Amino acid sequence: MAFTIRAASPTDLPSITTLDIAAHKPASALLNINLLPPDDIYALYLSRYAHFLSQPDRYQFLVAITSKNETTHGGDIAGFLVGARPKLESFEEDEWNPVFPKNAPVEKLAWFSGLMKSMKEDKMKYFKNDMWELEALATSPSYQHRGVGSLLLTHWLQEVDIAHGTLYVRASRSGRGLYEKLGCVNKGEHSVDVSDHGRTQPIVNTNMIRAAKGT
Numbered sequence: 001m002a003f004t005i006r007a008a009s010p011t012d013l014p015s016i017t018t019l020d021i022a023a024h025k026p027a028s029a030l031l032n033i034n035l036l037p038p039d040d041i042y043a044l045y046l047s048r049y050a051h052f053l054s055q056p057d058r059y060q061f062l063v064a065i066t067s068k069n070e071t072t073h074g075g076d077i078a079g080f081l082v083g084a085r086p087k088l089e090s091f092e093e094d095e096w097n098p099v100f101p102k103n104a105p106v107e108k109l110a111w112f113s114g115l116m117k118s119m120k121e122d123k124m125k126y127f128k129n130d131m132w133e134l135e136a137l138a139t140s141p142s143y144q145h146r147g148v149g150s151l152l153l154t155h156w157l158q159e160v161d162i163a164h165g166t167l168y169v170r171a172s173r174s175g176r177g178l179y180e181k182l183g184c185v186n187k188g189e190h191s192v193d194v195s196d197h198g199r200t201q202p203i204v205n206t207n208m209i210r211a212a213k214g215t
Contacts, residue, residue, distance in 0.1 A: 001066060003078055003148060005155045008053060008061040015077045016063070017046045023138040024172075035108045040101055051096040052082050052135065059084055059135065060156060064148050078143035081152040082136040086165070087129055115192060119205075122190040123170065126207045132165040137175070149178055157182065167210040176206050184208035 008016065021041065036044065052059045060083045065075035100109060127133070139148045160167055171179050176186070185208060192203040 003064045008063045016080050019140045020138045079139040079148040083156045084133040084135050126187045127168045131168045132160050134169045161213045164212045166212045169208040171206045184210040
């Protein structure tokens with residue numbers, strides 16, 4: 001099956017949100033601890049992707065669609081990618097701040113806030129402000145193992161390489177092999193213990209760097 005890459009549009013966001021939740025549940029701490037009811041999780045993810053789409057100078061937001069009706073946005077969304085360009089000093093960005101419902105469980109929110117702080121501190125051991133960053137990459141479970149992720153990444157990396165950019169990626173265990181094939185190198189792992197939330201195995205993510213090309 002052939003896929004076409006195009007820019008994401010506002011009408012794509014509901015499908016992208018549903019796709020992301022389905023694709024990342026096995027590796028997501030947020031989705032594994034049942035922090036919020038499904039509708040609230042959906043709203044949280046939707047607000048994040050609306051934030052990315054609202055700032056095209058900062059983020060490149062791409063979708064891969066099936067070949068039918070691609071000119072009229074009628075094809076199925078097989079996957080998507082959000083890539084962040086380096087944040088310039090002159091660039092004013094509105095940070096995305098998740099909004100949780102008032103009845104959200106306090107203990108789980110505290111745990112999740114601590115996790116986010118820990119992940120950010122770990123990231124900053126490797127990430128520099130002049131780096132490009134892969135914010136999100138997901139393939140629909142219906143189209144996995146068909147080269148969708150590789151196609152999206154290869155398309156986006158053209159822009160990164162033209163700019164001679166260094167890329168930072170935070171990879172799940174399942175995604176690490178793809179990033180290695182495209183030149184990313186493991187710099188360190190971050191493990192999250194979720195045994196108190198019904199999961200015996202920790203969630204492990206890998207900090208990866210892809211060196212600038214042509215320098």
